[in-house]
Amino acid sequence: MFRATLKSLLARKVRLILSGLAVVLGVMFVSGAFVLTDTLGRSFDSIFADAYEGVDVNVAAKPKIDIGETEGMQAASPVPAATLDKVRAVPGVAEATGVVGVDGARLIGSNGKAVASFGPPQLGENWTGESDLVQLREGRAPQADNEIVINRALATAGKVKVGDRVGVLTLQPKQEFTIVGLFGYSGGRDSIGGANEIMFTTPVAQRLMLGAPDTYSNISVSATNGVSDEALRDAVAAALGADFEVKTGTQLSEDAAAGMKEALSFFNRILLGFAAVALLVGTFLILNTFSIIVAQRTRELALMRAVGASGRQIIGSVVLEAVAVGLVASVLGLGAGIGIGALLAYLFSTFAGGLTLAGVGVPLSAVIGSFAVGLVITVVAALLPALRASRIPPIAAMQDVATPDRPLTKVTVAGAIVTAVGGTLLALGLTGNAGGNTLATILGGVLFAFIGVALLTPLISRPVVSLLGALFAWSVPGKLGRLNSGRNPRRTAITAAALMVGIALVTGVTVILDSAKSSIGGLAEDSLKAELVIAGAQSGPRPPSFDPAVLEKAAAIPGVALADGEYGDLALVGGERTWVAVSSDVAALRQIFGAEPTAGNIDRLASDEMLVSSDTAKARGLSVGSKVPVQTSRGEAQTYTVTGIYASSQLTNPVVLPPEAARGFAIPQPIQGFIQLAPGTRVADVQPQIEALLADSPEVSVADREAFIEQQTGQLDGLLTMIQILLALAIVIAVLGIINTLALSVLERTRELGLLRAIGLRRAQTMRMITVEAVVISVFGALLGVVVGAGLGAAVVEALRDEGITDLVLPWTQMGIFLGLAAIVGVVAAALPAVRAARINVLGAIAHD
Numbered sequence: 001m002f003r004a005t006l007k008s009l010l011a012r013k014v015r016l017i018l019s020g021l022a023v024v025l026g027v028m029f030v031s032g033a034f035v036l037t038d039t040l041g042r043s044f045d046s047i048f049a050d051a052y053e054g055v056d057v058n059v060a061a062k063p064k065i066d067i068g069e070t071e072g073m074q075a076a077s078p079v080p081a082a083t084l085d086k087v088r089a090v091p092g093v094a095e096a097t098g099v100v101g102v103d104g105a106r107l108i109g110s111n112g113k114a115v116a117s118f119g120p121p122q123l124g125e126n127w128t129g130e131s132d133l134v135q136l137r138e139g140r141a142p143q144a145d146n147e148i149v150i151n152r153a154l155a156t157a158g159k160v161k162v163g164d165r166v167g168v169l170t171l172q173p174k175q176e177f178t179i180v181g182l183f184g185y186s187g188g189r190d191s192i193g194g195a196n197e198i199m200f201t202t203p204v205a206q207r208l209m210l211g212a213p214d215t216y217s218n219i220s221v222s223a224t225n226g227v228s229d230e231a232l233r234d235a236v237a238a239a240l241g242a243d244f245e246v247k248t249g250t251q252l253s254e255d256a257a258a259g260m261k262e263a264l265s266f267f268n269r270i271l272l273g274f275a276a277v278a279l280l281v282g283t284f285l286i287l288n289t290f291s292i293i294v295a296q297r298t299r300e301l302a303l304m305r306a307v308g309a310s311g312r313q314i315i316g317s318v319v320l321e322a323v324a325v326g327l328v329a330s331v332l333g334l335g336a337g338i339g340i341g342a343l344l345a346y347l348f349s350t351f352a353g354g355l356t357l358a359g360v361g362v363p364l365s366a367v368i369g370s371f372a373v374g375l376v377i378t379v380v381a382a383l384l385p386a387l388r389a390s391r392i393p394p395i396a397a398m399q400d401v402a403t404p405d406r407p408l409t410k411v412t413v414a415g416a417i418v419t420a421v422g423g424t425l426l427a428l429g430l431t432g433n434a435g436g437n438t439l440a441t442i443l444g445g446v447l448f449a450f451i452g453v454a455l456l457t458p459l460i461s462r463p464v465v466s467l468l469g470a471l472f473a474w475s476v477p478g479k480l481g482r483l484n485s486g487r488n489p490r491r492t493a494i495t496a497a498a499l500m501v502g503i504a505l506v507t508g509v510t511v512i513l514d515s516a517k518s519s520i521g522g523l524a525e526d527s528l529k530a531e532l533v534i535a536g537a538q539s540g541p542r543p544p545s546f547d548p549a550v551l552e553k554a555a556a557i558p559g560v561a562l563a564d565g566e567y568g569d570l571a572l573v574g575g576e577r578t579w580v581a582v583s584s585d586v587a588a589l590r591q592i593f594g595a596e597p598t599a600g601n602i603d604r605l606a607s608d609e610m611l612v613s614s615d616t617a618k619a620r621g622l623s624v625g626s627k628v629p630v631q632t633s634r635g636e637a638q639t640y641t642v643t644g645i646y647a648s649s650q651l652t653n654p655v656v657l658p659p660e661a662a663r664g665f666a667i668p669q670p671i672q673g674f675i676q677l678a679p680g681t682r683v684a685d686v687q688p689q690i691e692a693l694l695a696d697s698p699e700v701s702v703a704d705r706e707a708f709i710e711q712q713t714g715q716l717d718g719l720l721t722m723i724q725i726l727l728a729l730a731i732v733i734a735v736l737g738i739i740n741t742l743a744l745s746v747l748e749r750t751r752e753l754g755l756l757r758a759i760g761l762r763r764a765q766t767m768r769m770i771t772v773e774a775v776v777i778s779v780f781g782a783l784l785g786v787v788v789g790a791g792l793g794a795a796v797v798e799a800l801r802d803e804g805i806t807d808l809v810l811p812w813t814q815m816g817i818f819l820g821l822a823a824i825v826g827v828v829a830a831a832l833p834a835v836r837a838a839r840i841n842v843l844g845a846i847a848h849d
Helices: 002-011 013-051 081-088 152-158 202-210 229-240 249-296 298-306 311-351 364-390 394-398 409-430 438-472 476-486 489-527 549-555 614-620 659-664 683-693 705-748 750-758 763-799 812-838 842-846
Strands: 057-061 093-099 101-103 106-108 122-126 134-139 147-151 165-169 175-185 196-200 218-223 244-248 532-535 560-573 576-583 597-600 609-613 627-631 638-646 655-657 672-677 701-704
Touching (some): 013 249, 013 311, 013 705, 057 229, 081 093, 106 152, 106 196, 122 202, 152 196, 196 202, 218 229, 229 244, 244 249, 249 489, 298 311, 311 364, 409 438, 438 476, 438 489, 438 763, 476 763, 489 705, 489 812, 532 683, 532 705, 549 683, 560 659, 609 614, 614 638, 683 701, 705 763, 705 812, 750 763
Parallel strands (some): 147 175, 576 655
Antiparallel strands (some): 057 244, 101 122, 106 165, 134 175, 147 196, 532 672, 532 701, 609 655, 627 638
């Protein structure tokens, strides 16, 4: 049986290669994800090890609020200069240096725009001199308050040089400095991890980056000979008390690398998610391939049964073929994944500003994951055909057997049950009743829904395919192609289901994002009463900001009725993490955002008063007169009195604090501005004057309300494009499935095609017949995908109604494009099988057995 299986496998190399390609592509994503994260993880390990190479112990004040990677920028808590003296007095300390190093210093390049960073920090630091790590490449150290040195990577990105006068944005508005030096790092590096660094004199760094004189962001400590880092850490920690975090350089390196790896795990999960989609589609392809092969080998397998092979041996034979395909596909997928992982790591390093990559490695998880996934998917997909093969009776070897259509009752019942399970899981996840496992529940619901619909597809394939085929039934080849596409509902359904998955996911995501865009745009159009908006596109943890003086000057422009600046911060409000806001003019709450009071007064705020939304008041049991402690990122804790409650809306924040509170925010500058014009004032008359005021705030611009809405919703278009590109892989696999099905079908119908040719069907007509068959199956799969995707998308939109997505938008144009592309896909997929069918030798085909 083993030898017979190998000979059978080698006799069908081409058809098995096509099914194996699906596994290769899925495994490629799996192994590529692990290779990418391993390579970048080791790269960050190396970077942070270098960055903290000269640090034995580091002292930093505990942050007032811990802010996660996706929540915004972590505000540094200043370390008083007096702490530096305490550290120097600790036994075992050889040297202690006060360091200022805070994210948020942006250089304005030669083009007048702030040099952007997509990930790596933009550090404002104090110059503490050269070391084994930091080396001046050109010029000298900063000595005056208006002098800076920058790393060479930033100089290259900003196209500036020593002697240039440049603007720098920090916690304060733009200030002018002269570049007096460029520095780099040991090993010829122009930066560490792609960071942009600007170094000031210490007093200037303290004022601009920490907002307070005689403070540091941290203290770097080196130990005397014979004192271990751990012993020095413990001694310093004991001397300073619980208000400080004292860590060794090794701990700092490990913590920093762990934080980056946690962020990278997000990309890892995305890639693994798309790998799962590709493998799900591949499962349909493999299932179809082995089903057709088993059907074609009916007499061969029956003959084996007749000469003594048991059902178990027949199952083993088919599973052995699946294992062989899975092994080869896993090896190829692993190799392709290593290449993809290395390419993605290179692109990431380039995008991140020149990250120095560690050598590409192949972690054990990539190898184990590749072979586990490749083998399991292939074997599981082959099990049903294997069981079917084991039930072939020996008598079938003695007659010309065609595989009859089996009743669809069982598969229909199973499909209904699985679909119901999927719908239940989706309902639980989307309504928030999943018990803390919302994402897993939703993903499980989607998976069960797809499988259920795929099981139900044979029930509807014959009538729907017949209806679609009627469009081509005006000629004999068209009629034949229509009949062929519906002659085996199971085969047609499985082939179409592969395409359905990719189209359904793209359609569903498009419905959700288009609905979100429409809802956001409609809300802003109806509720935002500002004709002009000052804002910028956020590319990192720090949102763009601008000089508060712009608002005062804008308010003085003729025709401006109200100029409001919005500040934002993550704070502890009554001990709970809450987004808080400050309006430079509290009147904006009513006049610009349309908020109406439900209790108290919302038109003014004293320095110890706050306003809350009605939802927040209800959730926390607050009322007018309630006392609430608030801790902002930089300021001291303060207790505020609730003096007003306003109606909640998607445009209003949960908590509004008085303008004085903004000084304690992580970003003490407005991040958005709203300009309301007096009746009769033209936007075109005021907008150029606001633009002139923003000359020293290059990160932001002013736009009318329509352009602002388009800018805010345009980010969703980029997300949709990325998802469509990644899901294109699933569609490619589905195309392979159609090619495979048609190629195997041509082999299966060799004698039939020969007879058709013998009675007058020309080569061109034969090719047209195969093409019609492919187009009908493709359009059927796309139609299923559009319907299922629109349904899933509509369900998600309905579940998110309370989150502000109130409009359901069905992308009719895109859905029409998907159907049109499906027809093109069918034509492309039919090319090779159609040519092969047309070249069949008529006499040889008639004699084919």
